[in-house]
Amino acid sequence: MPQDDWQGDLLRDLRNLTNDSGEPGPPGEQAGRPPTASAHAPSQANAPGPAAADTHLAPAPAPRPLPTPVTLELPLPDELVKGRPLSGDSAAKRTSRSLRRLVGSSASREVEEATRVAQALQQPLTTGRQIVVTSIRGGAGKTTVAALLGHTYAHYRQDPVLMLEADPALGTLPARLGVTKVRWTTSDVAQLIDPSMQLTDVVGYLIQLPDRGWLLPGSQGRVGNRLELDEYRTVMVALRRYFGVTVVDCDTLPSELSRTALSAAQARVLVTPATAEGITGTRSVLDWMASLSRSRMLERTVVVVSPSSPHMTLDATAAREHLQLDGVKVLMLPYDRHLATGGPIRTDLLGQVTREAVTELAAEVLTRAMSRQSNR
Numbered sequence: 001m002p003q004d005d006w007q008g009d010l011l012r013d014l015r016n017l018t019n020d021s022g023e024p025g026p027p028g029e030q031a032g033r034p035p036t037a038s039a040h041a042p043s044q045a046n047a048p049g050p051a052a053a054d055t056h057l058a059p060a061p062a063p064r065p066l067p068t069p070v071t072l073e074l075p076l077p078d079e080l081v082k083g084r085p086l087s088g089d090s091a092a093k094r095t096s097r098s099l100r101r102l103v104g105s106s107a108s109r110e111v112e113e114a115t116r117v118a119q120a121l122q123q124p125l126t127t128g129r130q131i132v133v134t135s136i137r138g139g140a141g142k143t144t145v146a147a148l149l150g151h152t153y154a155h156y157r158q159d160p161v162l163m164l165e166a167d168p169a170l171g172t173l174p175a176r177l178g179v180t181k182v183r184w185t186t187s188d189v190a191q192l193i194d195p196s197m198q199l200t201d202v203v204g205y206l207i208q209l210p211d212r213g214w215l216l217p218g219s220q221g222r223v224g225n226r227l228e229l230d231e232y233r234t235v236m237v238a239l240r241r242y243f244g245v246t247v248v249d250c251d252t253l254p255s256e257l258s259r260t261a262l263s264a265a266q267a268r269v270l271v272t273p274a275t276a277e278g279i280t281g282t283r284s285v286l287d288w289m290a291s292l293s294r295s296r297m298l299e300r301t302v303v304v305v306s307p308s309s310p311h312m313t314l315d316a317t318a319a320r321e322h323l324q325l326d327g328v329k330v331l332m333l334p335y336d337r338h339l340a341t342g343g344p345i346r347t348d349l350l351g352q353v354t355r356e357a358v359t360e361l362a363a364e365v366l367t368r369a370m371s372r373q374s375n376r
């Protein structure tokens with residue numbers, strides 16, 4: 001992996017694409033600002049097949065069966081929800097916050113804190129960092145946290161950010177990101193990816209999101225999809241050189257896939273339901289991680305306690321004490337009405353405390369992913 005200005009090169013690649021192609025023609029169906037895919041690259045939404053691979057393989061590759069998926073429309077959960085999307089904060093809360101801002105003296109402290117967090121989020125990277133989000137239980141809030149992290153990095157960073165779904169069991173990451181059509185999946189890309197591919201070819205298999213975000217879905221929304229361990233490994237190793245940050249919405253523990261993903265990542269997020277059972281289960285995972293010899297995984301681990309109801313009865317201090325072993329960071333995600341509704345996440349509708357918690361979480365995770373032990 002070259003240590004020089006690899007991110008600058010990638011960005012130049014992407015900018016050139018926009019200039020070369022003349023017209024927008026995005027690789028995915030999402031309307032994001034930057035880059036458009038190479039004319040050779042396939043499209044997530046509508047290209048006929050993986051033509052891009054052919055133009056970049058020299059000498060000609062041995063023929064192998066390549067996936068030829070069809071574009072699949074996903075129903076948006078949004079249509080299932082009555083009324084307008086809810087804001088994370090109630091109207092009363094929004095008003096009282098504006099009043100406090102007007103008369104309070106906390107403004108400069110808030111600016112200082114925001115600057116610190118923004119600097120952490122924008123720290124330069126020498127190699128791509130991969131962050132795995134998982135949990136010991138289903139429904140803990142993994143996909144929500146992965147989508148929030150991906151949004152945050154894509155917003156703050158200048159390098160391309162990938163959100164990858166390693167949850168083949170009808171994952172909801174595309175829906176959370178507002179994506180309505182999927183075509184290529186993580187499993188497909190494992191069979192298509194080739195080291196000689198340019199970023200411009202690779203993004204043809206991805207869905208473009210706002211800011212600098214890209215999505216690789218885990219399935220086409222069908223029961224029975226599988227993502228094999230070696231497919232996951234292939235994709236993660238191959239894609240690391242193209243993306244500054246990759247956030248993986250991973251299968252639930254203790255599957256083999258999630259355990260492998262956890263130990264291979266540069267940083268990991270364990271999402272924990274804010275219940276006694278959730279905290280106890282996550283503590284067991286941390287104990288298991290601590291038992292892995294020489295791994296020092298805990299130093300690069302953040303636990304996110306995620307509430308399933310606005311009336312949390314959990315003692316946050318006791319939960320923190322129970323989970324904070326050997327350098328693990330424990331952060332609380334507030335209950336947010338907008339997140340609770342499901343459907344596409346709109347960051348402008350998140351409650352103020354949620355927004356602050358998410359940026360703090362993203363900064364903490366990235367800093368841990370940058371630590372010396374994780375420079376692998």
Ligand SMILES: Nc1ncnc2c1ncn2[C@@H]1O[C@H](COP(=O)(O)OP(=O)(O)OP(=O)(O)O)[C@@H](O)[C@H]1O
Nearest residue numbers: 138139140141142143144334335336339340341342
């Ligand atoms: N901070 C929050 N405030 C309110 N509701 C939340 C919050 N985080 C997640 N939720 C809700 O919790 C539910 C589960 O979230 P999510 O789908 O992210 O969990 P998951 O761990 O990915 O589930 P699965 O194991 O099925 O993949 C969703 O309905 C989501 O809307």
Ligand SMILES: [Mg+2]
Nearest residue numbers: 142143171172
């Ligand atoms: Mg999920």
